[in-house]
Amino acid sequence: MIREFDIKKWNKKKIIVYGFGHDGKIIMNGIRKVGGDAVFCDSQGELKNTNVISLEELSDFEDSNIIIGSSKYCIEIYHILLNNNISEKRIFTARNLYLIGLDDIGSGSFSSVPDYFSYSENLQKLITEVINGWSLYHIDVVNTEVCTLNCRYCGSLIPYYKHPLNVSFDSQCNAFDELLRSGCCIDVVDIIGGEPFLNQDFLRKFLLRYKDCQQIGVFQSITNGTVIPEDTTIEAMKETGRFFVVFSNYGCLSYKQDEAIEKLRKAGIPCMVLSEEDITVENNTYWIDYGELVHYDNNSNYNQEMFDKCRDAKYCHTLLNGRLYICPRIAHGVNLGLIPEQLDDNYIDLIDDENQGCTEDELRIKIGSFLKRSSYPTGCEYCNKEAGNKACRAEQLK
Ligand code: SF4
Numbered sequence: 001m002i003r004e005f006d007i008k009k010w011n012k013k014k015i016i017v018y019g020f021g022h023d024g025k026i027i028m029n030g031i032r033k034v035g036g037d038a039v040f041c042d043s044q045g046e047l048k049n050t051n052v053i054s055l056e057e058l059s060d061f062e063d064s065n066i067i068i069g070s071s072k073y074c075i076e077i078y079h080i081l082l083n084n085n086i087s088e089k090r091i092f093t094a095r096n097l098y099l100i101g102l103d104d105i106g107s108g109s110f111s112s113v114p115d116y117f118s119y120s121e122n123l124q125k126l127i128t129e130v131i132n133g134w135s136l137y138h139i140d141v142v143n144t145e146v147c148t149l150n151c152r153y154c155g156s157l158i159p160y161y162k163h164p165l166n167v168s169f170d171s172q173c174n175a176f177d178e179l180l181r182s183g184c185c186i187d188v189v190d191i192i193g194g195e196p197f198l199n200q201d202f203l204r205k206f207l208l209r210y211k212d213c214q215q216i217g218v219f220q221s222i223t224n225g226t227v228i229p230e231d232t233t234i235e236a237m238k239e240t241g242r243f244f245v246v247f248s249n250y251g252c253l254s255y256k257q258d259e260a261i262e263k264l265r266k267a268g269i270p271c272m273v274l275s276e277e278d279i280t281v282e283n284n285t286y287w288i289d290y291g292e293l294v295h296y297d298n299n300s301n302y303n304q305e306m307f308d309k310c311r312d313a314k315y316c317h318t319l320l321n322g323r324l325y326i327c328p329r330i331a332h333g334v335n336l337g338l339i340p341e342q343l344d345d346n347y348i349d350l351i352d353d354e355n356q357g358c359t360e361d362e363l364r365i366k367i368g369s370f371l372k373r374s375s376y377p378t379g380c381e382y383c384n385k386e387a388g389n390k391a392c393r394a395e396q397l398k
């Protein structure tokens with residue numbers, strides 16, 4: 001398995017970024033920002049006169065750590081390195097350094113995030129298609145059902161909770177451990193609510209527990225900007241070296257946003273603030289009305305088409321109370337008792353006794369076939385997003 005490079009555990013052996021293009025330069029920027037140093041390597045002959053070493057010169061750097069510095073050519077680079085007798089143990093991805101290296105992110109803009117998405121998405125192809133591993137682009141780990149706002153079109157159905165609770169840390173971690181035990185690499189782990197800063201104890205403990213996990217690219221939380229992170233939470237964020245905060249930016253509703261950003265930036269935590277230009281279908285920030293949480297009598301072709309086109313079904317798998325769901329709507333709908341449970345259809349229970357006895361391979365097949373399914377789960381019968389009505393962001397219920 002290709003591991004994520006962990007600069008905190010850097011053995012001081014030479015770091016080489018393979019690829020002198022756009023991605024490689026961002027990663028180099030990230031390495032330098034955290035006080036490291038590296039050289040580029042590239043197979044392009046015309047770069048010989050720059051400070052870029054050639055493929056032939058790579059053999060002079062025995063035991064160096066080699067980071068794949070191009071997403072577009074990551075598969076080719078991987079094969080070039082293996083064909084030049086570089087052991088897989090020396091080859092790394094660097095999603096965390098990529099994120100740190102994006103200058104825009106430090107200044108709070110969302111504009112370079114698509115670069116990061118494309119870097120990590122291409123790496124997934126390498127992991128899944130070439131080295132027979134498996135990976136997820138993104139997972140929501142829910143830490144609370146509680147929120148300070150009450151948005152009519154909340155994708156997590158928070159207004160439906162009459163007595164919202166914080167989520168058990170132990171059950172979520174036991175389930176997350178099983179996901180990792182299956183060998184899964186995850187690009188973005190999103191600790192999410194409700195409002196995630198309403199359960200900072202969970203957030204802190206989670207970050208400290210997984211800060212050194214090399215199967216994780218980066219951690220993030222999306223906040224509505226109404227709660228200030230505590231000093232100890234910020235310390236935990238810093239310890240990961242790869243945590244960033246996304247501010248949903250709901251105008252005057254996000255009344256503590258500026259104060260929170262100032263505090264986080266002072267501590268060196270990257271913050272991104274959604275702006276009007278960022279609200280696009282491509283960025284998945286455009287709100288759609290998924291409809292009331294009731295059973296719809298749409299036919300199966302309609303449901304299948306809706307599922308096939310659904311970004312949540314691909315990118316927003318959700319861990320809630322130790323169960324893994326396809327999307328937040330089904331997760332919270334089942335949790336609320338408003339969508340029938342349907343084990344192995346709407347969710348799999350990662351902490352039941354049966355899983356504990358599974359080998360890693362069995363677990364990988366079980367989780368992988370559940371998440372990468374082609375047919376829609378019955379929970380989709382309680383969704384009407386295909387109607388596609390645009391929803392007003394953060395419209396509050398009385
Ligand atoms: S801020 Fe709004 S959309 Fe976000 S979790 Fe709370 S209720 Fe849902």
Ligand code: SF4
Binds near residue numbers: 307311330380
């Ligand atoms: S219920 Fe189905 S269609 Fe609706 S968001 Fe979830 S996966 Fe997508």
